[in-house]
Amino acid sequence: MKAQKQQYATIKGTKNGLTLHLNDSCSFQELLQSLQEMLSSEYYTDSKGQKINVHVELGNRFINEDQKAQICKIIAAREELSVYSIESNVISKIEAERILEESEVISVAKIVRSGQILQVEGDLLLIGDVNPGGTVRAGGNIFVLGALKGIAHAGYNGNRQAVIAASVMTPTQLRIGSILNRSPDHYQEGDKNDMECAYLDENEKMVIERLQQLAHLRPNLTRLEGGIKIG
Template sequence: MVKLHNVMIKGTKDGLLLHLDDRCSFSELLNELEDKLLPHQQVNDDSHVLNVRIHTGNRFLSKNQEKKIKEIVGHKKNLQIESIDSNVILKKDAERIKRESEIQVITKIVRSGQILNITGDVLLIGDINPGGKVMASGNIFILGSLKGIAHAGCLGNEEAVICASKMSPTQLRIADCFTRAPDREEDKPQEAECAYVNDAQQIIIDKLIVLKKIRPNLNRFVEGGL
């Protein structure tokens, strides 16, 4: 009798973990999955539901293939799929992730009435004038004066920061938090500053050097300064 090893089931404290082999045919995989889950079909007590996490290795599942796997697992009264993951993604998803992790360098002055909307991080070499606005799903770095509005982490990323050579905004926003910069003395020299969200969900404006501690992954900007 040939032993089946295309489906490996491991019990965890959170439920079941299913490893599906990526080298066999999909039909073989479905047949073995049905056989391996057969004992769960005999369970009449569905009051205790087990969460099932599925990993398909290097096999990318089409929507129809995902549906077939969900149908097999769903027939077992006490099993509920929590997630289906794999090591591969669609090209469009890879391109989106790449865009979100890139730093876009833009040289311009954002004037009143203009809105600059960026996916990922943005390094703006120029000023944001009063009435101008820059939005980014990631961090905002400004080599110039921020006198308008800057909205970092606009898709909900509270870890995002806003940095500027001269911080005099009409409004700062990070995710859903917002504030205005404190009043400045016009003739007092101003050094580069950063804004971030603290544990109390408040936007804090501080010297740029603090990013070394609160956002260590941004050291490449902090060490060079703005």
């Protein structure tokens, strides 16, 4: 009696399209062959004649860009299917190192003087002042335990949930993501004792509030990001 061939690729329908589960214990070539055989014997369509999104789940298998392209090519050979996402539980060493860097809290004790730029990949905790003409940039949030009198750019990688906070908020320019706010008219040095923060509201308008409001506005601020570059 002929043994039944093991199936290394399975697919099921969901409300978001199709989920394709690929076995993570077989060889990659066995996986490709199984995927090709399965798709050649199945027919997929929807009532509107539109392409169906396919979510590929690799389990504990890491693949490189070339292998990813091979999987996409086999799926795309079916005109009614379109690869929407490819997910794996395994990441590369480079990606792991990047995540580790971004999980650190970077604190710097210095004065950022005119012409200087202090840049971090994640969150910045600066213990000191940012003088006029000085710049601080962060991929995440910026917290200045001192006077912010220069330029601050939070979320420069596109993170519009980032915030900027300072003990004394008198900047020449604030930016969060791509949203720019030049020196607000209401900033007058010494007119307030409360630490203030800047954030983008639901309309992507920059708002200045007392720092105490952040606990409600950004409840996930307990996760700080890091990585540093000074130029």
